[in-house]
Structure formats: C-alpha cells, structure tokens
Amino acid sequence: MSIKDNLTSIKNELPKGVTLVAVSKTKPNEDILEAYNTGHRVFGENKVQEMVAKWEALPKDIEWHMIGHVQRNKVKYMAEFVSLIHGVDSLKLLKEIDKQAKKHERVIPCLLQIHIAEEDTKFGLDDSELETLLQSEAFNGMENVKIVGLMGMATFTQNENQVRKEFAHLKSIFDQLQQKLPEISILSMGMSGDYKIAIPEGSTMVRIGSSIFGERNYQ
Ligand SMILES: *Cc1c(COP(=O)(O)O)cnc(C)c1O
16 A cells, blocks of 8 residues: 555544644655645654754645654754644753744644553653643743643553553543643544554544554664
C-alpha cells in the first residue's frame, strides 16, 4: 500500500471529531509531500531541528505539531511556526515557550503531557505535579501559551486491557480538568498500535506514523 492509500483508509475509519496527526519523523520530504498531495495538512515530528528543516523546505500551510520531549534550549527554533506542542511536562518548559512565543507575538497552543504508562521511561506529569502546575502563580500569569488539552502515551504492551485502562484514566483526568478549564478540547492519545483502543476511550487526536509511512529505520 502507498502512503496515499494508507492515509486515506485511516482517515476514512476515524470518527468525525478525531484529528489525525501524520507522524513523519525520520521520513523524507518526498513522503510528506505524498501525504500533503492528498490534502492532508497536519504533521507531527519529535525532534525540533528535523521539524525546522522540514518547515523550511515544505509548503507553508502545513501545521507542524511537536509531539516529542522538548528541551528548553530548543524552543526558540520552533516558536515562530509550531502549531501545537504536545509534550509539555514542566512549568519551566511552559515558561520558556511563553517567553519565546512573546518574541513572535504569538500565543502557542500546548498540551500537558500526563504520565499514564506503567513504564517509568515515559515522560509526563503525575497527578500531584499537574495540580501544582495548575495552581502556581506563574502558570496563571502566562499570556503567550494556551493550554488546549492533554496528551498521554500508554504502556507498550500486547495487553489491551491495560492499555484501555490507561487511556480511560487519562480521559478521567481530562474530564476533571475541564471543570476548571472549560476551554480545553483536545485529548491526544493513540498511535499506530493502539489508536483503535484510544478512540472509544475518548481520544480526539491520534498520532499515527508507521501505519501511514511504513516502519522507521531508527527512532
Ligand atoms: C513516534 C511517535 C508516534 C507515532 O508512532 P507510530 O507507532 O509510528 O504510529 C506517536 N506519538 C509519539 C509521541 C511518537 O514519538
């Protein structure tokens, strides 16, 4: 199957209201253009430099999502154009995004990443860190970032029940947070291996790479 065929069949199976982020990390510009030429505009990358190089080379109406872990010293390179940052997991990072966004007179939409997986290798805030962040004075004073939702990654396992439980947990945190921040609307959960579980659990945004572009040679 071609990239075009993969993309079309995945898009046809997604319910209305679920946004597809085509994860193009490690893939060449020709592959991205093949997807672009079907009309798709939302792409995800996990390394800032790679995303910047692709932004420079490719059509300017692409919406670039940063889905990976972000080092604070890299924020300045993407502040001009990034349309959503999925992996915000500290106040320090959020402050830096706010500062760099201000330089470009932008408000950058961000998702807070929540730790839901069993593995402790995955990034993200736990419940108490989320609470502390939301209550901090600094968070409430930021004008150039906007929290628009949450993101999470489930454990990499064949155990579907566990994955489903982790997504349900994230959805419950999302629902609670929506009481305090009624403007949040995005719940980014689900990748190639688990988006079919994430959608019935309430995902509104899936990040799919290998099922569209094929296996990657390296992460
Ligand atoms: C690579 C990556 C994806 C996509 O993974 P696939 O299994 O190729 O669909 C989704 N989310 C994040 C955070 C990633 O780093």
